[in-house]
Amino acid sequence: MAASSVARSATTRFPPNFVSKPSQSDHFPKTALNFDPRFKRCRIALVLASLRSDDNDRSRNGGDGHNHLVGGALELDSALEDFPYDVVSKDLHTLPRPLSSTHLSNSVSDGSRLRVAYQGVRGAYSESAAEKAYPNCEAVPCEQFDTAFEAVERWLVDRAVLPIENSLGGSIHRNYDLLLRHRLHIVGEVKLAVRHCLLANHGVEVEDLKRVLSHPQALSQCEHTLTKLGLVREAVDDTAGAAKHVAFHKLKNTGAVASSAAADIYGLTILAQDIQDDCDNVTRFLMLAREPIIPGTDRPFKTSIVFSLEEGPGVLFKALAVFALRQINLTKIESRPLRKQPLRASDDNNGRYFDYLFYADFEASMADQSAQNALRHLKEFATFLRVLGSYPMDRSMI
Structure with a gap:
């Protein structure tokens, strides 16, 4: 998938200093989320009203809202410019204001509880994972994985905690596809022992x-x-x-x-x-948010990316070598056929082959120069590259 094709399906992005404020959605009932398209226009109006209100507040205060960003954000400007979390634009001013890795608390700044979406009904393992990731949260059940993604995007909840792989059953392919389709960022991971x-x-x-x-x-x-x-x-x-x-x-x-x-x-x-x-029997869950976090070096970090390559001998080997050359440990790689163009004719007329997206996790922070150099190297021959998140690893005992 080329970046230009992704650009055509891009969704509206919020200004860099847009802050979520309590609204009617903060009192969302504890029922499974299932969206009705009749309410879409109303939700858009609420978001636009919040944007105008936030712009007015900033103009009255005479500030641009960037002064409070943690130290180290400026040093990361060049890295984020080369590998933006938003694949459409490389302009940092069009990205949402990122959270600091030191701000991954269990509560929002005003002391109210985080509202965390999960797939399933009460008593699901995903609910337990959400409560392990955010112990004081209000867990909100959703009927489908798609609904949980949309709940975060539409500001109905603050986070989503969704499964990505199981030690026995393997990867949850549906969520890999949804990571690319939606505009959310991985801000953490949590592992849960499953006891049936x-x-x-x-x-x-x-x-x-x-x-x-x-x-x-x-x-x-x-x-x-x-x-x-x-x-x-x-x-x-x-x-x-x-x-x-x-x-x-x-x-x-x-x-x-x-x-x-x-x-x-x-x-x-x-x-x-x-x-x-x-x-x-352990399931790994991803913690998803509207904004990325600013990666740090104060603890072990993991970075998740997705990329595509031209067909040819040794191309995937070259892609993996950019990490091996820099002593960066790859913990997972997953391939998924390109959904909109899964098959392509070969140049030598020997048939048709699949085009793939490759999802990879590696043990390094985007604040590390070696990780930045590895992705610059990968960009030289990748046809598409996107950073899904750079986040603290779950080092807790299961």
């Missing part, structure tokens, strides 16, 4: 169960246990949703594979704990 439980209504014993409901990944992660019990498996959208369904319909011959938190919320009995086949 077999749940049922009160009075139901394991011998009474004929089938079990859960997310396909959860069912596959508990395959040996469920096979031993002789249960028919039925896939649903999410684990907590399965628990909710079993409880709501008072099913007597059906159980659910979900978390212990879901059992508490929906009043179910835990028939068996830790029924996953592998005890090392």
Whole structure:
């Protein structure tokens, strides 16, 4: 995908010193977000009104809103200019004001709780991840991954915490695609140990169960246990949703594979704990925000990028070599076919081949000169390059 094609689909960007202020959306109810297009015009009007109000405040104060940026922002100007978080423009004044890595607190500046979107219903593992990432947050359930992205973009919530990979099930490809489609930035990561439980209504014993409901990944992660019990498996959208369904319909011959938190919320009995086949079952979640953070060097950082390459022998090797030459550790690389132009004819008429986007994570901060040099080197032959975020690594014990 060329940068010019992305430019045509660019969304409106906010001025560099635009600050979120409490509005009617700060009192969003604790229900699953599901957008109605009839309200789009109203939301746009609210955002434009906030922009005008913020501009008036700045003109009255006679300031440009940049004086409070942390030390080190000026030193990063050249790096961000070469590798902007916004792929459309290299003008720093068109980018949202970034947060400092030292400002990744659990509460917003005025003391109110952060509102964090996650996919699923109450009791989902994603809710636990959101509360681990932001312990004092108000977790807001969303029906789909897309809805969580849109909730942040439309200022209905402050952050989103969404899964990106599981140690057993692999990558969540849908969220990789959404990272490129939407204009959010990765500001952190959090890892959560997944511990599956077999749940049922009160009075139901394991011998009474004929089938079990859960997310396909959860069912596959508990395959040996469920096979031993002789249960028919039925896939649903999410684990907590399965628990909710079993409880709501008072099913007597059906159980659910979900978390212990879901059992508490929906009043179910835990028939068996830790029924996953592998005890090392960990999901990595990304913390997403409207603004990027200013990367630092005060702690271990990780940087996530996406890029595309021309087809040819050794091209991917050259791309990976820019990191190896500088002793930068690549922790993950993921390829996804270009959705709008997945196939292209080869120059030698030997057929057609896939065009790919490559998502990569590496252990370095964009404040490091070696990381900046690696991406400058990569830009020499990449057809497209975008920094998705440079953020502190999760070093906590799972």
